Amino acid sequence: MTPTDPATAAPAPTAPHPHMAAQVRWRTVEYVFWLATLLPFVVAPDYLALASQIAITALFALSLDLILGYAGIVSLGHAAFFGFGAYAAGLVSKWGWGEPLSGLLIAGLAAGLLGYLMSFVIARFRHLALIMITLGFGLLLLEAANSASGLTGGADGLQGVKMWPVLGLFKFDLYGFTAYWYALIVLFVFFLMARRLINSPFGLSLRGIRENPVRMRAIGAESGPHIRKIYTIAAFMAGVAGAVLTQTTETVSLGVLDFQRSADILVILILGGAGRLYGGLIGAIIYMIARDWFSGVNPQYWYFPIGVLLIAVVLFLPNGMLGGIAQLIDTVRGRRWFGWLTSPPPWLRSGSKP
Amino acid sequence: MSPVLETRGLDKSFGSLAVARNIGIALPRGVRYALIGPNGAGKTTLINLMTGMLHPDGGQIMLDGEDITALGPEERVRRGLVRTFQINSLFPHLNPLEAVTLTICERERIARTWWRPTSDYRAAIDEAYGILDSLMLGPVCTRETRELPYGQQRLLEIALALATRPKVLLLDEPAAGVPREESSELFTAITSLSQDITVLFIEHDMELVFRLASRIIVMVGGGILLEGTPEEISADPRVREVYLGGAHG
Amino acid sequence: MMTSLLGVLFDGFAYGMLLFLLSVGLSVTLGMMNFVNLAHCTFGMIGGYATVTLMNAWGWPFLATLPVAFIAAAMISVVFERTMFRRLYRASDLDQCLLTIGLVFVSVATAAFIYGTIQQPVQLPGYLRGSVHIGGVTLGVYRVFLIVFALAVSGLLVAALEFTRFGAQVRAAVDNQRMARGLGINVDGAFAITFALGSGLAGLGGALAIDIVGLDPSFALAYLVYVLIVVACGGLGSIGGTFAAAVLLGISDMAGKYYFPAIGSFMIYFVMISLLMWRPSGIFGRR
Ligand SMILES: Nc1ncnc2c1ncn2[C@@H]1O[C@H](COP(=O)(O)OP(=O)(O)OP(=O)(O)O)[C@@H](O)[C@H]1O
Numbered sequence: 001m002t003p004t005d006p007a008t009a010a011p012a013p014t015a016p017h018p019h020m021a022a023q024v025r026w027r028t029v030e031y032v033f034w035l036a037t038l039l040p041f042v043v044a045p046d047y048l049a050l051a052s053q054i055a056i057t058a059l060f061a062l063s064l065d066l067i068l069g070y071a072g073i074v075s076l077g078h079a080a081f082f083g084f085g086a087y088a089a090g091l092v093s094k095w096g097w098g099e100p101l102s103g104l105l106i107a108g109l110a111a112g113l114l115g116y117l118m119s120f121v122i123a124r125f126r127h128l129a130l131i132m133i134t135l136g137f138g139l140l141l142l143e144a145a146n147s148a149s150g151l152t153g154g155a156d157g158l159q160g161v162k163m164w165p166v167l168g169l170f171k172f173d174l175y176g177f178t179a180y181w182y183a184l185i186v187l188f189v190f191f192l193m194a195r196r197l198i199n200s201p202f203g204l205s206l207r208g209i210r211e212n213p214v215r216m217r218a219i220g221a222e223s224g225p226h227i228r229k230i231y232t233i234a235a236f237m238a239g240v241a242g243a244v245l246t247q248t249t250e251t252v253s254l255g256v257l258d259f260q261r262s263a264d265i266l267v268i269l270i271l272g273g274a275g276r277l278y279g280g281l282i283g284a285i286i287y288m289i290a291r292d293w294f295s296g297v298n299p300q301y302w303y304f305p306i307g308v309l310l311i312a313v314v315l316f317l318p319n320g321m322l323g324g325i326a327q328l329i330d331t332v333r334g335r336r337w338f339g340w341l342t343s344p345p346p347w348l349r350s351g352s353k354p
Numbered sequence: 355m356s357p358v359l360e361t362r363g364l365d366k367s368f369g370s371l372a373v374a375r376n377i378g379i380a381l382p383r384g385v386r387y388a389l390i391g392p393n394g395a396g397k398t399t400l401i402n403l404m405t406g407m408l409h410p411d412g413g414q415i416m417l418d419g420e421d422i423t424a425l426g427p428e429e430r431v432r433r434g435l436v437r438t439f440q441i442n443s444l445f446p447h448l449n450p451l452e453a454v455t456l457t458i459c460e461r462e463r464i465a466r467t468w469w470r471p472t473s474d475y476r477a478a479i480d481e482a483y484g485i486l487d488s489l490m491l492g493p494v495c496t497r498e499t500r501e502l503p504y505g506q507q508r509l510l511e512i513a514l515a516l517a518t519r520p521k522v523l524l525l526d527e528p529a530a531g532v533p534r535e536e537s538s539e540l541f542t543a544i545t546s547l548s549q550d551i552t553v554l555f556i557e558h559d560m561e562l563v564f565r566l567a568s569r570i571i572v573m574v575g576g577g578i579l580l581e582g583t584p585e586e587i588s589a590d591p592r593v594r595e596v597y598l599g600g601a602h603g
Numbered sequence: 604m605m606t607s608l609l610g611v612l613f614d615g616f617a618y619g620m621l622l623f624l625l626s627v628g629l630s631v632t633l634g635m636m637n638f639v640n641l642a643h644c645t646f647g648m649i650g651g652y653a654t655v656t657l658m659n660a661w662g663w664p665f666l667a668t669l670p671v672a673f674i675a676a677a678m679i680s681v682v683f684e685r686t687m688f689r690r691l692y693r694a695s696d697l698d699q700c701l702l703t704i705g706l707v708f709v710s711v712a713t714a715a716f717i718y719g720t721i722q723q724p725v726q727l728p729g730y731l732r733g734s735v736h737i738g739g740v741t742l743g744v745y746r747v748f749l750i751v752f753a754l755a756v757s758g759l760l761v762a763a764l765e766f767t768r769f770g771a772q773v774r775a776a777v778d779n780q781r782m783a784r785g786l787g788i789n790v791d792g793a794f795a796i797t798f799a800l801g802s803g804l805a806g807l808g809g810a811l812a813i814d815i816v817g818l819d820p821s822f823a824l825a826y827l828v829y830v831l832i833v834v835a836c837g838g839l840g841s842i843g844g845t846f847a848a849a850v851l852l853g854i855s856d857m858a859g860k861y862y863f864p865a866i867g868s869f870m871i872y873f874v875m876i877s878l879l880m881w882r883p884s885g886i887f888g889r890r
């Protein structure tokens with residue numbers, strides 16, 4: 001377009017194509033991480049039930065990461081979709097269809113449909129109104145489930161969930177062996193999907209929305225459709241996570257819709273590091289294991305260290321633990337080996353107000 | 355020849371402060387227009403009105419003979435009416451290559467595909483790199499935007515606008531805060547853009563304005579004082595008064 | 604039928620007064636600083652526990668504990684504001700949310716640790732117990748007291764905002780912060796004082812609420828939702844709006860629970876969401 005002065009145009013140190021391609025490539029750390037998820041089978045066979053809880057929570061956190069970490073949409077009511085999926089899966093089974101995979105799909109579609117409807121509201125609001133609406137929506141659903149006790153079993157929980165063996169071969173056993181590999185595979189599949197998504201042009205646009213919605217309009221991009229799409233996808237994933245919980249435990253209680261669950265998943269994601277794909281996974285592992293250790297103490301006390309951690313993260317560690325660790329390593333080594341961990345946001349910090 | 359961008363009787367006030375009063379301008383294709391006026395004259399507001407970031411209280415905006423007054427900012431950009439910002443409005447945690455590729459993907463409507471990696475869209479990346487390189491941003495295109503020096507961020511503002519393939523480019527003080535010797539270079543780059551692009555730029559440096567603009571609009575207090583060639587403007591006593599007499603809108 | 608309706612209206616109004624005391628501070632501080640303080644009800648809880656401690660451990664009379672509840676909440680809120688909130692005024696909503704949720708968690712756990720998770724009992728003085736009958740309607744004496752008290756407080760508040768210099772500064776800051784700063788108003792100072800006052804009122808509300816809704820560590824979370832609804836529906840920074848929204852919500856909540864027990868509790872969320880979709884800045888909001 002403009003004539004380039006050959007004298008001033010320095011040769012590019014980083015060629016654009018390799019740079020873009022490098023973002024998609026799998027790192028060694030990632031292979032190690034996923035291989036390590038198989039360890040519980042060998043090292044801690046007594047803890048497979050916990051391991052599957054972790055996998056479910058990780059999937060739930062991943063779904064929140066897509067909307068919060070990538071698109072920058074705050075939600076205080078994400079449990080709505082988790083719970084909707086959980087109840088959907090439970091009801092499908094209770095009504096006589098106990099096939100897990102199709103149940104998963106049905107539950108995901110139900111939650112996705114709910115998310116799609118909700119997304120029209122979400123896309124219109126930001127800031128305080130958005131926080132309130134997501135919070136209110138979550139509570140609304142909880143109260144609805146509580147009131148509709150004929151359908152949901154109310155406070156007693158949904159009874160009579162019975163799952164058939166996975167693929168007609170593998171029964172959900174008492175030790176959680178099937179449960180863990182089932183949950184792990186589901187998590188991995190959706191992780192692959194999420195990973196693909198964030199490296200696509202669509203993922204790039206989501207990050208643009210997070211970074212600067214005003215500028216998005218000024219480059220001719222409509223944020224609304226993008227937001228609606230990612231919200232629907234995230235709701236689908238959250239619904240699937242809830243469904244896996246139902247299927248592996250064969251019960252559903254009102255707790256799946258609790259505000260506490262929405263808050264917990266937010267905490268998990270923030271502690272791990274939002275907007276970096278593995279943040280939610282790492283957060284889930286640490287949080288769930290810690291919680292298991294302290295399961296003896298009064299659950300209300302549990303929130304003391306969590307609260308302190310949250311405050312500390314907001315004040316001192318804007319990138320969550322993953323970001324903090326990466327920064328530490330960078331500083332110690334004086335090089336940016338872990339740049340892929342730090343890629344996005346202190347936007348948590350620098351987010352602007354109108 | 356009919357003007358590519360035209361406003362008719364644009365009005366806007368914030369409370370009791372009238373910031374646009376009966377603005378009527380017509381930009382022919384390919385011209386290099388300068389918009390000048392003292393601080394607070396309403397120049398940025400006029401750009402906001404034309405690009406749909408603000409709604410006028412009255413009046414019309416026409417692009418290529420079509421009334422676009424009711425369209426949203428995104429739709430105006432798609433039709434070729436594009437702006438940059440006086441105060442940098444970028445994507446701090448994206449690098450320039452990603453930001454410009456994002457713009458191109460949105461323009462080409464591939465931004466909704468989520469099953470193919472961005473790196474597969476080699477043409478988009480090539481084009482993005484080309485634009486960045488033409489603005490001397492090639493060497494830093496993989497560094498995060500927030501780490502770039504201010505001058506390069508100003509250039510990225512323009513790169514983003516160019517990536518939309520504009521017909522009309524509205525530049526709000528593109529060289530604000532850029533050192534003098536660089537700003538001259540910047541403006542040379544702007545004026546040598548393709549003749550298909552109509553450019554309107556706001557600039558306070560009169561030397562640059564008179565050297566580079568083919569026509570000049572003077573705004574004072576929300577209204578257009580006069581419009582003409584650099585010679586006409588520099589000869590007009592009212593302009594002298596505005597700039598030397600310290601009259602404010 | 605008629606008398607039950609009047610009874611519900613009366614109880615709902617009293618409940619609305621509680622909600623008003625609990626929320627008005629949040630509304631004004633949100634209007635001024637746009638700071639999303641989800642820990643506001645923590646201050647209410649602090650007031651409640653101050654009253655309980657003074658009455659049960661020290662034998663103070665109920666009325667004498669109320670000023671202490673106010674001051675305790677106000678003082679603790681100032682500590683929070685100085686050490687933490689202050690640093691986040693320009694941060695994103697998410698950061699503000701997270702920090703204040705963290706505070707809620709800490710306060711809930713602390714209250715559970717000190718007082719246990721049981722409901723705290725209070726023994727109201729004899730002259731606030733019982734009920735009076737007016738025209739066939741039974742009115743609880745305590746609720747009458749509550750209404751009179753809250754009305755007096757809101758009267759004072761409105762008068763202070765309308766007729767004092769400080770009030771004028773606060774109004775200017777809510778209206779347009781940049782302009783207020785430009786006029787040389789010390790917005791940060793005004794905010795700190797408003798914040799303390801608002802938290803003190805919440806503390807008062809928490810103390811007065813014990814006899815009506817009870818007090819346990821989950822108070823800080825359970826009433827947060829109601830308070831947010833009131834604030835959102837009333838419109839940020841509008842005292843009149845907050846009052847109207849609190850009364851409306853109090854009455855509709857009571858009426859809902861009384862006449863439609865099956866769906867009463869989710870009606871309010873439904874009302875809130877529809878309202879926000881219709882007017883994102885509240886009934887009386889301007890922005
Ligand atoms: N959103 C707004 N609300 C109220 N007043 C505004 C708003 N935006 C701009 N103004 C006022 O409108 C007037 C014109 O502002 P504008 O930014 O258009 O001026 P400008 O000509 O671009 O000045 P500068 O050379 O300083 O950039 C100014 O007095 C400004 O304070």
Ligand SMILES: [Mg+2]
Nearest residue numbers: 397398399440
């Ligand atoms: Mg300007």
